[in-house]
Amino acid sequence: MGSNDTSLIETLRKIADAANMAIDGNGNGARDDSDSDSSDESGATSASRLDVGCTVRQLPGRLLQSAAHTASIVNPANAPMYLPASYLPHKGVLDPLAIALLTSKYWGPAGRRLTVSFMEPTTRNLRDRILSHMNAWSAKTCMSFVYTSGIGDVRISREPGGYWSYIGTDVLHIPKNRQTMNLEGFTMNTQDSEFYRVVRHETGHTLGFMHEHMRDALVKRIDPQKAYAYFWQNDRWDKATVDQQVLTPLDEKSLMATPPDQTSIMCYQLPGSITRDGKPILGGTDINATDYAFAARLYPKKGASEADGAAATAMAPASLDGGSAGDGDWDASEDVEVTL
């Protein structure tokens, strides 16, 4: 009990620290610039842009608490841990917003068939191709995706803005006239490897998974100064955005029961030019066996299993993923009332 407790306390402290940092406002406003900047890459070829990073989208701050509530209704295992006061860093209580930030976003273990629609006219071939890669996850899980000509739970746009997705149950809070996932420039001419690498990765976010490259062991390999220069040059990310998207490690023990895995589909490749040892972080090119095993524990294929409990407590705190700031993305009048 002793050493486990100590590491638990240490973990909880780190989570609370990170949550406090997040709600201290370290994080808003950085992304909007890079969104608009991405359109000035007129000279760029449309060949596959392997170095396009994925940004994790976060809801506007005003919605964080209701989104946490939604997540805990959809999947009670998402409810945050309430920490004994003595574990907390500064104050005796966690701000409700901090608690919201600590809530994970997984859909329940009972499984769901999420409907998928497209924001732009999209040929049947392309729809089928994208859906087939989304459904790669359903090979080992109880989650699946089905096309609808109406308004889907998951809404995909191929407009400029890079590759991104909202996380898990947060998609329920996105106004229906907006996409929940962006796959910039995907067409039938896009290389097959990009469907594996990008569509499966973004679908992982829709299932509630975070970035594997933000695992502590991988973040430690990155040289911050080189990373700032690199991401500014490639993605026009400012320092705060790089801090959020690349350099803030997810908490280890609260996250996954798997070792950090640079070939996870949830890990994007990072070049050797920004690591301390000069070796690249490889990045996943397809869902690997560890990804499947983890997904299958969270979303067991047939009903509940003994593994559920363990997986359900190994949750990622959504905050620490440091998603892009969402304030101002849409007017509060468009906020979705989620009734479950």
Ligand SMILES: [Zn+2]
């Ligand atoms: Zn991503």
